Amino acid sequence: MKLTKKQKLFCEYYKSTHNATDSAIKSGYSKKTAYAIGCNLLKKIEIQEYLNSITENSDNTRIMNMEQIQEFWASVVNDKKAKLTDRLKASEYIAKSSGAFITKTEISGKVKTESENKVSLLSTEDLKTLVDGIKDSE
DSSP states (O other), rough: OOHHHHHHHHHHHHHHHHHHHHHHTTTTTTTTTHHHHHHHHHHOOOHHHHHHHHHHHHGSSSSSHHHHHHHHHHHHHHHHTTOHHHHHHHHHHHHHHHTOOOOOOOOOOOOEEEEEEHHHHHHHHHHHHHHHHHHHOO
């Protein structure tokens, strides 16, 4: 049996999310029946075989992984016909993704902690009582 477009789309979504209900909804099935349809689709041998084939063939993924992105940037950098600005930008992306640029940010100012705020609300008598309580426990 040949898979329909919806079934193939379901498999593509299921491959990345591993959630049958969400995959059914995203591939165009009704929200009301998505849970049941997702379960039924996963039970079909044809669906299981297709899922296995697309999982093994990971080059056909919907999203590029970091290695593929860096290979693309490298091809732009090495492309003598590409604009110099594009080549420079690609080399910048390669450097940034490799951690070549470290941004140091200094933050100044007073930081209030929760305990500072609570102590400032206590009266002098309350503070004396607290100190006496600490002395007694020692």
